[in-house]
Amino acid sequence: MDKPCPSSRDVERAVIGVMINFPEETIGMVVRSGGADLFSAASYAVIYQALEHLHEHGEPVEYLTLLDRLEKDNALDAAGGEATIQAVMHEAFTDANIEKHIEMLREKALLRKLITVMGAVRDRCFDHAADSGIIMDFLRGRIQELREFEDRKGGTLTDQVREWVLATQGTFLTTDVHRELQLTTSSTT
Numbered sequence: 001m002d003k004p005c006p007s008s009r010d011v012e013r014a015v016i017g018v019m020i021n022f023p024e025e026t027i028g029m030v031v032r033s034g035g036a037d038l039f040s041a042a043s044y045a046v047i048y049q050a051l052e053h054l055h056e057h058g059e060p061v062e063y064l065t066l067l068d069r070l071e072k073d074n075a076l077d078a079a080g081g082e083a084t085i086q087a088v089m090h091e092a093f094t095d096a097n098i099e100k101h102i103e104m105l106r107e108k109a110l111l112r113k114l115i116t117v118m119g120a121v122r123d124r125c126f127d128h129a130a131d132s133g134i135i136m137d138f139l140r141g142r143i144q145e146l147r148e149f150e151d152r153k154g155g156t157l158t159d160q161v162r163e164w165v166l167a168t169q170g171t172f173l174t175t176d177v178h179r180e181l182q183l184t185t186s187s188t189t
Contacts, residue, residue: 005040005111005112005115006040006107006108006111006112006115007040007041007108007112008104008105008108009040009041009044011101011104011105012038012039012040012041012044012105013041013044013088013091014088014091014092014101015030015038015098015101015102015105016039016044016047016048016051016088016092017088017089017090017091017092018092018094018095018098018101019048019051019061020051020061020062020063020066020085020088020089020092021089021092021093021095022092022095022098023051023054023055023061023062025095025098026095026098027051027052027055027061028055029098029099029102030048030102031052031055032152033102033105033106033152034102034105034106034109034149034152035048035052036048036049036052037109037113037149038102038105038106038108038109039105040108040109040112042078043078043079043080043084046070046075046078046079047066047070047079047080047084047085047088049073049075050066050069050070050073050075050079051066053069053073054066054069063085063086063089066085067082067085070085106150109149110146110149110150113145113146113149114146117139117142117143117146120138120142121135121138121139121142124138
């Protein structure tokens, strides 16, 4: 018997509404806290992605620009339509509890991620040709990813670089930012 994945649709709805009504105060916070992974409802994840796009591109975040973004992405129906956008906006009067709401969503998201990882491990274990060493390596890698999600504070790369630049005094080179933030680049050989 399948059980529903952990979620809190009412809290997801509240966070989306607050992101629309109080974008300057909240969008960066949601991005840094887990982004789209926080939302289990597909419609809210679609709205989140549109809000993040507007925010990342320095565009104003409000009802009309959000509708325009969703229409350009051909995602307005997937977001639940104009009625859903209007409803979540009208239900979000304050951002006073946003940090608690994000914490609640992070907990549910982490539980969903754990379910996914454990399901993948279980499936691999039932493979008759399975190698326990390979499965353990897979599990260690996923545990590291889960820890990184659990500890996630840095947000987007843009946010990380901005915070580093603001906190750094004097002159510095781009390579200093790269080294301090432990950024990696891929090279094709």
